Amino acid sequence: MKICVLFGSFNPLTKAHVTALKTAVDAIGADKGLFVATNGQYLKRKTVKIGDPFYLPEDERKVIIEQVCESEPNLEFWGFELGGINPSRFKTLCKIQKQYPDAEIYEIQGADKVHTLLTNSYDEEYVGNFRFVIFERNGIDLDEMFNESPLLSQQRASFVILPPIDEISSTEVRNRFYAGEDFSTLVPQVVVEALNKYKPTDFSISFEERMKVTMASGRFGRQTARKEIYKLNTKLFHDWQNGTSDIVFGNHKAFLDGAKLYRTPCDVSDIGKVYESTQTGCINADCMDIAEQLIAQGYNPAILNLASAKKPGGGYRDGSGAQEESLCYR
Structure with a gap:
């Protein structure tokens, strides 16, 4: 039995995500493909850190993926990545392997992510215990990467290399959503229906959320606090000055x-x-x-x-x- 696993935030799910999983399943003759979504605790923190407030909660992303899988008999929603604010693909794959002890588990990645396998604290177990389907990306020399890494070179037979596919860009969907532009060609219909319930102003990052993330990062101090407060006060003042906010x-x-x-x-x-x-x-x-x-x-x-x-x-x-x-x- 072979199982393909695609990790991602799916914030929101795109047609390219579905295509990537289906292509990998077909390429290796897998029995099923699993979507594993970024957990809400980590994703919420990430949206604050990158300054993009767009965030679909776990239950909504779960429903969207499950509805898409209803018309894709070989695809399933497995669940959310383990580890909370410190998610671990390796530990998640280990749990999937425990569920399917006789299966060969293939993680799907783009060529630009292969190097992350070598920065994982479980790198030898990670690469040694699982297999990988890698989509090529322009400008990335996979042969050179394998030649330079003894670990990757040793496990070369565990990697299946596939031609490039369309970029998987939830970011492009979010940008079009914010701009009021059409994004329906990039996502399944169920995503269009889900996002039609929202307006761009429905998504925001509060000052309290930003400060909580700053404090959790371990770099919180008087200087950081002062800069964060000044940034907020400056924005409030400029909004008031420009007439975009009446304040009190x-x-x-x-x-x-x-x-x-x-x-x-x-x-x-x-x-x-x-x-x-x-x-x-x-x-x-x-x-x-x-x-x-x-x-x-x-x-x-x-x-x-x-x-x-x-x-x-x-x-x-x-x-x-x-x-x-x-x-x-x-």
């Missing part, structure tokens, strides 16, 4: 029209009410958050930005430098 402080133009800019020292005693004394305090929070709270309490706050004249805004444009603010209110 109202229209940006109206805000500017009502603002006063003092470029020289001045006496404010004739501008507003004079107070006999002033209370001061230090609050470890964003000045705009505090201002919003004060407005809700009936105060009329003034925000004084004390960042340096050389870098107004405290370097918020490049995510570095200090940004100290003083909030005076009555």
Whole structure:
């Protein structure tokens, strides 16, 4: 018995994915082909890291693949790659092998992915225990790759090399989806129907999600946190400035029209009410958050930005430098 296994995010599934699995099954005379999808925990984290918020949850990808397989008698949906945020193809293949102890298991890869076999911590077991169907890619010399690797050279008989096929590009589907362009020629009809339920704005990455991924990466520190916060605040400010978001402080133009800019020292005693004394305090929070709270309490706050004249805004444009603010209110 021979089984072909195709790993992928299938976010979303494309016609090229189906073609790749069917072609491999036919080429080696396999009894069945299995789709193994990237697990949701890892895929969600990946979408945050690459900045592409498009994410179909596990149950939706499962339903799509199963519906496609209904018209493909030799194809099945096996499940999701094992390992959570640290997925392992090797461990997943081992589980499939345990299910089918007498089967020869063939993993399907593009020529550009063969080198990853040598960076796996289980490289010798990986290459030694399983077989591979490799689709050639232009510009990649597989013969040279096998000649340079003793491990690959030793297991050369375990590799079946097939001619190139169309690129498998879920990215192209997502790009067309975002642009409002037709993508129906790239995906099965069930995917068209699934994506028609969504709008591009339905997919987004929250600040909390970005920070969670940053912290989980093990590189989280004050510098990283500051840059992430500046990036978010800068985007919010630009959206407000450009009129694409009203935020909670109202229209940006109206805000500017009502603002006063003092470029020289001045006496404010004739501008507003004079107070006999002033209370001061230090609050470890964003000045705009505090201002919003004060407005809700009936105060009329003034925000004084004390960042340096050389870098107004405290370097918020490049995510570095200090940004100290003083909030005076009555």
